[in-house]
Amino acid sequence: MKLIIAIIQPSKLEAVKMCLQAVEVFRLTVIDAQGFGRQKGFTEVYRGHEFTVNLLKKVELQIAVNEPFVEPTIAAIIKACRSGDSGELGDGKIFVMPIEECIRIRTGERGGEAI
Numbered sequence: 001m002k003l004i005i006a007i008i009q010p011s012k013l014e015a016v017k018m019c020l021q022a023v024e025v026f027r028l029t030v031i032d033a034q035g036f037g038r039q040k041g042f043t044e045v046y047r048g049h050e051f052t053v054n055l056l057k058k059v060e061l062q063i064a065v066n067e068p069f070v071e072p073t074i075a076a077i078i079k080a081c082r083s084g085d086s087g088e089l090g091d092g093k094i095f096v097m098p099i100e101e102c103i104r105i106r107t108g109e110r111g112g113e114a115i
Contacts (some may be wrong), residue, residue: 001065001067001098001099001111001112001115002063002064002065002066002067002096002097002098002099003062003063003064003097003098003099004061004062004063004064004065004068004070004074004077004094004095004096005020005061005063005094005095005096005097005101006060006061006063006074006077006081006092006093006094006095007033007058007059007060007061007092007093008058008059008061008077008081008091008092009058009059009091010032010057010058010059010079011058011089012059012080012092013030014022014079015080016077016080018062018080018082019074019076019077019079019080020063020077021043021077021081022076023069023072023073023076024069025063025065025072025073025076026091027042027063027064028057028061028062028063029059029061029062029083030059030060030093031060031061031062032057032059032060033057033058033059033060034055034056034057034058035055035056035058036054036055036056036066036082037093038089038090044046044052054105056090059093062075063102064099064102064115065115066112070096072098074094074096076104077092077093102115108113
């Protein structure tokens with residue numbers, strides 16, 4: 001079992017959901033997030049005053065999957081989020097971590113069946 005965490009552009013969320021459904025991944029958690037990486041933010045002028053926005057709006061996806069679904073899930077996220085053929089700064093990141101245990105509260109199922 002793996003936990004896949006993806007930090008993506010908010011505008012790509014619907015495309016990611018469609019691509020995940022195509023690879024039969026139907027469960028995910030979506031969290032609004034802010035952050036910065038290589039994009040670093042931007043400067044705007046509002047009513048004559050200049051200000052810097054250095055925390056950009058992002059969406060964090062958390063997806064728990066069994067081993068056979070890890071690579072298809074990663075490929076679906078990349079397909080939906082990559083800008084153009086080679087990608088662009090700010091397209092996002094994907095982290096894959098092991099899950100030690102998963103328990104479905106309603107039934108008490110454990111392990112891969114609980115996902």
